[in-house]
Amino acid sequence: MKSFHQPHFDSVDVLARRFAAVDYIASRGIATAVYLGFNLEKPILVEGPAGVGKTELAKAMAQILDVPLIRMQCYEGLDESKALYEWKYGKQMLYTQLLKDKLGEMMAGAIGLAASMERLHAHDDLFFSAHFLEPRPLYQALHQERGCVLLVDEVDKSDPEFEAFLLEVLSDFQVSVPELGTIKAKVKPIVFLTSNNTREMSDALKRRCLHLHIPFPEPALERRILERRVPGLSAALNRELVAFIQAVRQLDLKKQPSISETIDWAKTLLLLNAEHLSLDLVRETLNVFLKFEGDIDSADEQLPALLNQARKDAEIHHASHA
Amino acid sequence: MQATLEDFFKALRGSDLDVSLNAQVDAARAVQLVGWSDRTLLKSALGATLAKTISDRALCDDVFERFFHFESFDFEKALAPQPPAEPASGAGPSEATAPPGDEPAKSQGAAGSGGSGGCRGGGGQALSQLLLSGDSAALAKRMQEAAREIGLTDIWFFTQKGYYTLKIQQAMGLESLEREIADARRQTLAPEHARRLELARKRLYAEVRNYVERKLALYGTAPTRQLHDDFLLSQRLSNIEARDFARMHVIVYKMAKRLAERHSRRKKRRVRGQLDFRRTLRKNAAYDGVMFETFWRAKVVDRPRVVAICDVSGSVRQYARFLLLFLHSLGEQVSDLRSFAFTNHLVDVSETFESLPVEQAVDKVMQAVGGSGTDYGQVLLDIHEQLLDDIGRRTTVLILGDARNNRGEARAEIMQLLYQRARRVIWLNPEPVAFWGLGDSEMKHYAPYCHIARECNSIMHLERTLDALLRAHSASA
Structure with a gap:
């Protein structure tokens, strides 16, 4: 797993100037938190009233680093299959139907159930491979070649279960897919989580993040x-x-x-x-x-x-x- | 550097801010990144890594200000300045008021380069000389080194003040100062010198004492409070004094939150249940039996329904406050709670609890419903009339009271009805079990119709009982 080495920022002020260059005026507190999050490779939990530029911050960061911004909007009921990956069930079905004849051919000559199964096993995970995987934001974020800025927007709207699921992603930048094994990030993404404080986040999540509160500006x-x-x-x-x-x-x-x-x-x-x-x-x-x-x-x-x-x-x- | 950071963490803990090891490591790395030279930068770096909520951040900033407030001796008025000392005492205050931003770095550097030799060696100057010249910066530095040497950060109780004050003075070189004073007294030639030295010693004592007091406030608040909290937890509710009510609110609130958190998690195990095979097959018959669409059996989430009924009459006055308090806190956590209070008839207080903040709500209920002359018979009749229809096999009925009925009719048959209908009936009685049934207590008549009947007169009791209750509740769900 690599991390961003280029471009790195020498100091908080340098980062603040870079922010200004992309038209995001960051207060000292904001710049410090982002600087630390970047250098310590920790996610940043951004809190504050609506419309103070929490989401903009992530966008600006993506612009500075010139990497894609991958945004995951949280809502009640959001679960793994919508956040990480999903099997393209319909496609799998369609393929089995289309390939029925092919399967028949393949099976030709195999005597008995056991032998047929054996043949099938030779092609075992065909239908559970990357081709049939629908990547969702988290999966995409881990797969970016050049890294990315991952924005988990309004994380407070998600369920506690989902929050627990996020923990693995946030601390190790990896996720476990039962069929594929553990997927590690190619390049550690910069993660921003935003929260409007509709509910308190769990301690476990808070512990993994740096906390940044953006108030109304001076x-x-x-x-x-x-x-x-x-x-x-x-x-x-x-x-x-x-x-x-x-x-x-x-x-x-x-x-x-x-x-x-x-x-x-x-x-x-x-x-x-x-x-x-x-x-x-x-x-x-x-x-x-x-x-x-x-x-x-x-x-x-x-x-x-x-x-x-x-x-x-x-x-x-x-x-x-x- | 590391020692300073560790002291800072200690100070944070002293202010009730729990700093996890993880956060400490982050903070140390952050400080490495930003350095010690810029005070505001250091402050926001520490804040960003150590604080996890807005209120924590405010607390952290406050502790930062107090912790990195550099002590300065205030000497120029105390010692009549001798002419040659004039520039020195003039430099003193200006040093002290210099931009505090540089001071952490400066004092750190000094502490580092001073080496292990420590304080007495310090600048090689005797304490008396420092005191007389009014060199407040040097004195402050020496005081801090002394404090570090004797481990002042371990202070946590006010009775230790004297001890630490003396230890610091000794580490700063009090002994030689005493000797010098004694010498000066013996030499009749220098009575003036002796007098000045004595005055200086007094000032030193006052300064060090002040310093120790400030540090006690920094490090000692939370442990002392923790001790007090532990005491309150196990104390009988009737013995808790009015001035501790505010503290109790916090404790009870935390407890209710903890209970609700622990037990609400287990409830929502899986919303998406098993595959509904029959429905899936039926629906997919159109696709030649190939299952394009799946149907899942949704699991019904069982929300605990609690009906809490609380006695607020004179005989349980001291307990009622806390029981109401607890009900209020529980109401914020449990989704479906109806609360009632009674003396001689049943009053629905759910609305009051929902609309008012805790203090006002409790006071209002106590005023409106409280009084003397409990009538459990009438209350049970009220329950029979107003509530029984709402109590089903998913309801838990929680009754808080002493069952002292003023020799009225017990009407235990209604309790029996309740017992048959509800999932659980729990009676928490503030009186010890030995008193049940004595005098006008009807507890012996009611207890058979409760799933759980327990003595409950301290916060710890309350927590244990309710924990058991909720656990049983979710296990049977």
């Missing part, structure tokens, strides 16, 4: 992300927008806007050719970053205050930088 980080992701955005609007979103996150909302919503909103405002946030503009576009009726209503009520505060914060920031 204002400065969020501004940098916007600069990257929404290139045409003016600096002034960027400041106001981020300050506003940060203020909205202080409200008691059902679903707080996260980075993906900020980006969506910035793109919207760009389309509308906005230069500054105004009351009407914000009111009309609230639904871009707030996804619940109740949230929109409660934000709407406090809109003037929020906007004032956002402007003040943006100015303070501007002044401190000027």
